[in-house]
Amino acid sequence: MSETIKITYREALKAGIREALFNDERVFLMGEDVGRYGGAFAVSKGLLEEFGEDRIMDVPLSEAGFVGAGIGASLAGLKPIVEVMTVNFAMLPMDQIANNAATLLHMSGGQLNVPVVIRMSAGIGKQLAAQHSHSWEPLFAHIPGLIVVSVGTHEDARGMLSTALNSPDPVIIFEYTSMLNMEAEIPADSGPTDISRAKIRREGKDISIITYGIGVYKALEAAKRLSEQGIDAEVIDLRVLRPLDEDCFIKSVSKTHRALLVEEAWSTINVSSEVSARIMEKAFYELDAPVKRLGGIEVPIPYPLHLENASVPQVEDIENAVIKILRP
Amino acid sequence: METKDKLSAEKAEKLLYQLLLMRKFEEKSAELYTKEKIRGFLHLYIGEEAVATGVIQALKPEDNVLGTYREHAHALARDVDAGAIMAEMYGKQEGCSRGRGGSMHIFDKEKNFFGGSAIVGGHLPLATGMALASKKLKKDNITVCFFGEGAAAEGIFHEALNLASLWKVPVLFVCENNLYAMGTALRFSHAVQEIEKKGQAYGIESKAVDGMDLLKVMAAANKAVEQVRNSGEPYLLVCNTYRFRAHSMFDAELYRKKSEVEKWKKRDPIPKFRKYLLKENLISETQLQEMEERLETEIQKAVDFAEAGTWEAKEELTRFVYSENPES
Numbered sequence: 149m150s151e152t153i154k155i156t157y158r159e160a161l162k163a164g165i166r167e168a169l170f171n172d173e174r175v176f177l178m179g180e181d182v183g184r185y186g187g188a189f190a191v192s193k194g195l196l197e198e199f200g201e202d203r204i205m206d207v208p209l210s211e212a213g214f215v216g217a218g219i220g221a222s223l224a225g226l227k228p229i230v231e232v233m234t235v236n237f238a239m240l241p242m243d244q245i246a247n248n249a250a251t252l253l254h255m256s257g258g259q260l261n262v263p264v265v266i267r268m269s270a271g272i273g274k275q276l277a278a279q280h281s282h283s284w285e286p287l288f289a290h291i292p293g294l295i296v297v298s299v300g301t302h303e304d305a306r307g308m309l310s311t312a313l314n315s316p317d318p319v320i321i322f323e324y325t326s327m328l329n330m331e332a333e334i335p336a337d338s339g340p341t342d343i344s345r346a347k348i349r350r351e352g353k354d355i356s357i358i359t360y361g362i363g364v365y366k367a368l369e370a371a372k373r374l375s376e377q378g379i380d381a382e383v384i385d386l387r388v389l390r391p392l393d394e395d396c397f398i399k400s401v402s403k404t405h406r407a408l409l410v411e412e413a414w415s416t417i418n419v420s421s422e423v424s425a426r427i428m429e430k431a432f433y434e435l436d437a438p439v440k441r442l443g444g445i446e447v448p449i450p451y452p453l454h455l456e457n458a459s460v461p462q463v464e465d466i467e468n469a470v471i472k473i474l475r476p
Numbered sequence: 477m478e479t480k481d482k483l484s485a486e487k488a489e490k491l492l493y494q495l496l497l498m499r500k501f502e503e504k505s506a507e508l509y510t511k512e513k514i515r516g517f518l519h520l521y522i523g524e525e526a527v528a529t530g531v532i533q534a535l536k537p538e539d540n541v542l543g544t545y546r547e548h549a550h551a552l553a554r555d556v557d558a559g560a561i562m563a564e565m566y567g568k569q570e571g572c573s574r575g576r577g578g579s580m581h582i583f584d585k586e587k588n589f590f591g592g593s594a595i596v597g598g599h600l601p602l603a604t605g606m607a608l609a610s611k612k613l614k615k616d617n618i619t620v621c622f623f624g625e626g627a628a629a630e631g632i633f634h635e636a637l638n639l640a641s642l643w644k645v646p647v648l649f650v651c652e653n654n655l656y657a658m659g660t661a662l663r664f665s666h667a668v669q670e671i672e673k674k675g676q677a678y679g680i681e682s683k684a685v686d687g688m689d690l691l692k693v694m695a696a697a698n699k700a701v702e703q704v705r706n707s708g709e710p711y712l713l714v715c716n717t718y719r720f721r722a723h724s725m726f727d728a729e730l731y732r733k734k735s736e737v738e739k740w741k742k743r744d745p746i747p748k749f750r751k752y753l754l755k756e757n758l759i760s761e762t763q764l765q766e767m768e769e770r771l772e773t774e775i776q777k778a779v780d781f782a783e784a785g786t787w788e789a790k791e792e793l794t795r796f797v798y799s800e801n802p803e804s
Contacts, residue, residue: 176612202612208642213601213635220605223590224540225613228605243632247595248602255591256583257574258796292797316799391798 151336158328160305161191165229168309169199172227175313178205178214179231179267188233189269189328215241215266219249219318222264227313235270235284235322242287249318250293261316265309271362272412272460273326278448281456283413285361288320289389289422295319296390297343300364302332304387307341319343324362346393348400352382355470356400358423359410360386363461367410370466379474389419397423398430405436408469412460415443437473442466483691488758489767491529491690495746496771498525498549501558504775505548505565505579509725513782514565517594518579519546523688523720526745527652528553530693531620531713534701538588540606540619544652545580545594546719550622556584558774559781568785575788576796588617596657597623597630600649604636604710607645611708618646618704626657628674629665640710641678648704649675650697651714652687658723659731675712687715688743691752718743 155163168175177192183206186193196204207214211232218230232238238245245266252260272281289296295317299305305323312319349364350371357367364385371381382400386392401407407427409420420441427439442461449459483491502520509518521528524546532541532553543550551561556572564571565579573583573592581592590606593599603621610617627633628651640647651671655662662669675682681703685696693715700711718740722729729737753759 174613208638210635210639212632213604213639216598216601216632216636217605217608217639220602220607221609221612222605223602224606224609224619226609243595243598244601247598248593252591253799254796255573255577255581256585256796257571257576258800259573259583259585260590261799295798316801 152333153336154331154333155302155306156328157302157305157324157330157332158189158191160302160334161323162193162195164306164309165192166195166198168229168313169195169203171310172313174225174227175229176203176205176226177229177231178207178218180207180209180233182206182231189325191328211237211240212244216244216248218264218266219244219262222262223252223260228264229309229313230264230266232266232268234280234325235268236280236282238268238284245288245294245318245320246291250291253317254293262318263313263316265312265319265321267321267323269325270322271324271326272449272456273362275451275453275456277451281449283411283444285322285389286413286418289419291390293318294390295343295388296322297388298322298360298386299324300361300385300387301349302330303334303338304341306334307338308343311340311343315343322361326362330365341387343388344393346387346396347385348382348396349385350381350383352380352404354380354404354474355406355408356382356384356397356404357408357410357466357470358384358386358397358400360389360419362412363410366461366463367466369463370470373463373467374470377471379470381470386419386423392422392426394426394430398427401427401431402434405434406473407435407439408466408473409439409441410461410466412444414446415441416446418443440469440473442469483758485758488753489763491533492749492753492759493767493771494529494553495525495690495749496767497558497774498528498552499746500771500775501552501778502548504779506721506725508779514579515567516578517545518565518725519723520721521546521549521719523740523744524652524654524717525549526690526693526749527650527687527715527717528622530690531622531650531697533694534697535620536617538617540588540590540603540617542590542599542603542619542621543592544599544623545592547582547592547622548579551582551584551589554584554587554589556582556587556589558778560584562778562782563785566782566785568782569788570781570785597627597632599623600627600632600636601639603647603649604640604643604645607640607647607710608643611643611645616705618648618701620648620650622650622652624657625651625653625655625662625671626665628671629657634674637675637678637680637710637712641680644709646704646708647710648700649710649712651712653714653716654719656719656723656731659727661731672712672714680710680712682712682714684714684716687717688745688748690745690749
C-alpha cells in the first residue's frame with residue numbers, strides 16, 4: 149500500500165495548477181480574480197506571488213473576450229488555463245467555445261490545433277439560487293470538438309489538469325464548488341488522470357450506478373449503505389462526458405445487468421439520457437430491469453436549503469432507487 | 477494622391493496585379509456560383525479591394541492575419557494559392573481547408589492566414605489572444621484582424637479592444653466600414669458613426685482612411701503596422717469603403733438605391749490606381765496587356781485545379797473533429 153496524504157479538493161486543484169505552471173513555461177492561468185484576490189474560491193491563492201503577473205493574469209469581466217483570447221493564445225503557441233469563475237457565466241463565452249474552440253481544427257481541415265483548457269466551477273449546494281447553481285455539463289457535452297471532463301474526486305482534482313494541458317484539443321473541466329472544503333485521502337504519488345477513460349470507483353456485481361461530478365461521492369456513500377443491506381453496487385465515474393467511454397459502462401452493465409444513472413443536471417436531455425440510450429442500443433439484452441435515471445428536478449434552483457436539496461438526487465434517493473430496482 | 481513612400485515599378489505592378497486578381501477571381505466565383513459549382517454562402521469583396529491589398533502589403537510573412545467570411549481577397553493578398561481557394565469553394569479535398577470550410581473558412585497555416593470566421597466579431601478576441609502570445613513568447617510578429625463596421629456593434633468588439641489595450645499587445649484592428657451590416661445601414665446601427673472614436677475610447681490610437689484609394693490605405697497601413705510593431709500596442713484603422721455587389725448571393729438589395737451604388741462605383745479603387753500608375757510611368761500599356769493574359773491564365777488554372785479536384789470519401793466524414801496525433 150502506497151503512502152497517502154490528506155488533502156482538500158481545493159488544495160488538490162491548486163496542486164494541479166501549480167505543477168502545470170512549474171512543468172511548462174508556456175502554461176499560464178487567466179481568469180477573473182485569479183491573482184490579487186487569490187481566486188474566487190481561493191483555489192489560486194498565493195500563485196501570483198509565486199509565479200508573477202505574466203503567468204497569473206487577472207482579467208476584466210469580459211468572459212467572451214478573455215476566453216476568446218485564451219483560444220487565440222493557444223493557436224499561437226501557448227498553453228492557457230482559462231478560468232471562467234463559474235459555469236453560470238459560461239453562456240457569455242459559449243460562442244467562443246462552440247463556434248471557435250470546437251470548430252477551428254475541423255474548419256481548417258486539420259491545420260489548427262486549439263490546445264486551450266477552460267476550467268469552470270459548477271454545481272449546486274451553496275444556497276446560491278437559480279443563477280448561481282447551474283449544472284450545465286450537458287450543454288458542453290453536446291458539442292463535437294470539445295473534450296468535456298468532470299472532476300468527481302480528489303485524485304482527479306490533482307491529476308486532471310496536466311493531462312488536459314497535454315491535449316492538442318480544447319478541454320473543458322468542470323470542478324465543483326460544494327466539494328472545495330471536502331477532505332479526502334489520496335495516494336501521495338497519485339499521477340495524471342487518464343481523461344479518455346471512465347473510472348470504476350467501486351466494483352460490485354448487483355447494479356451499476358453510473359454518475360459523475362458531485363454524484364460520485366454520493367453514489368459511493370449510497371453503495372456503502374447498500375452493502376450493509378447485502379447489495380453490491382458498482383460505481384462508475386464517467387469522468388469524461390465527451391467523448392463518452394462507452395466500453396466501460398457497457399461492460400459494467402453487461403456484468404451487473406442493471407443500471408441507475410445519477411446526475412444533478414436537469415433530467416431532460418442530460419448526460420444520463422445519452423448513457424441510457426447507448427445502453428439500450430448496445431446492451432439491451434443484458435438488462436434484467438429497465439434503466440432508471442435520477443436527475444435534477446426541472447426547476448430553476450431555489451434558494452431555501454430544503455428545496456435546494458430536493459432539487460437534486462441525494463444519497464438516500466440513490467439508495468432507495470437501487471433497492472426499488474433490485475427488490476421491487 | 478499622395479504617399480510618402482515612393483512606389484517602385486515592381487511593387488506597383490505587383491499591387492495592380494493583386495487588385496485585378498481579386499476582382500477577376502471573384503467575378504469568376506459569382507459566375508461559378510450561378511452554375512452551382514460553388515454553393516452555400518458566397519460574399520464578394522468587389523469594391524473593397526484596396527483595403528485588403530493596402531493593409532496586407534505592409535505585413536511580413538510571420539505576421540498573423542484573421543479575416544471575416546468575406547475573405548477571398550485577403551487570402552489572395554496573403555499569397556494563398558488561388559487554386560487552393562477555388563478548390564475550397566468547390567468543396568474539394570484539394571482546397572486549402574480540405575473542402576471542410578468553403579468560401580467563409582479559408583485557412584492556410586503556412587501563410588499565417590487564420591480564417592475565414594463567420595460569426596460576426598467572433599474572431600476579434602482570437603486576434604487579441606494571438607497578439608498576447610506574441611508578447612509572452614517575445615516574438616516580433618504582429619496580428620492583423622479585419623472586420624466590418626457591423627462587428628463594431630457586437631459586445632465582443634468592445635471586449636477584444638479593451639483587452640488588447642489593457643494588455644498592450646501588438647494587434648492591428650482593421651475595420652472595413654462598407655456602410656452596411658447585411659442590409660442595415662451604419663446610421664441605423666451605430667449611435668456614434670465614426671468607428672475610430674470607439675477605439676479611442678479604449679485608449680487605442682485610431683485613424684480613419686479613405687478605403688477606396690489604395691495609396692491612402694497603404695500609407696495609413698504602413699504607419700499603423702510600423703507603430704504596432706515598434707510600440708507593441710494595438711491600433712485601430714478604419715477604412716471607409718463600399719461593396720459594389722450584394723451582401724451575399726441571396727440579397728435583392730432592397731435597402732439601398734442603385735444610384736448610390738453607381739455613385740460609389742465611380743470611386744472604384746482599381747481604375748484609379750491603374751490610371752495613377754500610367755500617369756507616373758510606373759507601368760506601360762504593354763505590361764497591362766501582358767498582365768491581363770497572366771490573370772486569365774492564373775484564374776483558369778485555379779478553376780481547372782478545382783474542377784480536377786476530388787471529393788473526400790464519406791468514410792472520412794468524422795476526421796478533424798479531434799486531433800489525429802494526440803501526442804503532437
